[in-house]
Amino acid sequence: MEKPRYYFPTERDTADLEFSDLGFDYLACPYRFEAVFEHGLWRSRGLQEDNVMHIPEGSQCLHYGQQLFEGMKVHRGPEGKIYAFRPRDNAKRLNSGARHLRGPEIPEALFLRGLEEVVQGNHPYVPPHGSGASLYVRPFYLGIGDNVGVKPASRYVFRIFVSPVGPYYKGGFGPDQGKGFMVSKHDRAAPHGSGHIKAGGNYAASFYPGTEAKKAGFADAIYLDPVNRKYIEEVGAANFLAFKGDALITPQSPSILKSITRLSLLEIAGEIFKWPAEEREIAVDELDEISAAACCGTAAVITWINRIVDGERSWEFPFDERWQQLYNTLLGIQTATQDDPFGWRYEIPTMGS
């Protein structure tokens, strides 16, 4: 079946913003998409103008953290076309979270429809190709209702807002942009808990250690496995990556978020560059043998880690050209300046596409 077409003035219209100066901040765009789940059914409410939500005071999301979110990026290609990156994987991850929190799954078609509508509605805010900025897409899911007991909600809201953004860690990526990270004494998630889903509570738990790290002059905290405090888990908003000899390695743990960026980089490393790429436990002590470190995520993209401090111990990591190769390939695929052999780009239909 042919995709529906949407008629906007022109796909090249852009808002009057200094896109290349943006940080990672919320900017209220004109529209957000909303759907509600009631009486056992999801119903689209389409695009909304109000960025303030009206929900019952007894809502489970407010008291018991029955809440999930996702993060995606949308880029403009050189021809002006607009692309999301692997949105079906975000829909799958959101739904694995919904199962864990005992809420209804969101049909993939509704998730993609919401993505398309909210990007089309706010298309002047999709940064121009080459600006270095992107449109951050934030889907989120709330259990709501008139409730006080500790039990899952019977009503839900699914909303998607967007905001044009620049780099998550100030300065972004580059051979002069190394960031220091501090190993935290606190835990973010428990081994059989909720660390693998994108629930807001995991992030609330990261505020204390994250603030501590930032106060001490680091970009963020690195978490260790909570059982042995021996293995590296992840960063508050990104997964950990390292090069050991020829191999790209990244932690395996049941309590970290399975990053879609990391999955993509492992595939790029293995399939395009033919480097060994492996998910496995990485002990802090192994940092002695590691030649390069970084973290990755939708917001963080690839962030070079030039220093890790763990109490009295510290490690320095020089910039590795292989980060640049991975970065160029990932961005090249996302922004359509290079082939997409994996089929990861998802074109958002606009007038003329």
Ligand code: PLP
């Ligand atoms: N780990 C955490 C805790 C995150 O918040 C994120 C960001 O989404 C990631 C890892 C990276 O995941 P992704 O690449 O899917 O954005």
Ligand code: COI
């Ligand atoms: C993302 O990379 O999308 C994240 O969710 C990280 C952070 C902004 C929470």
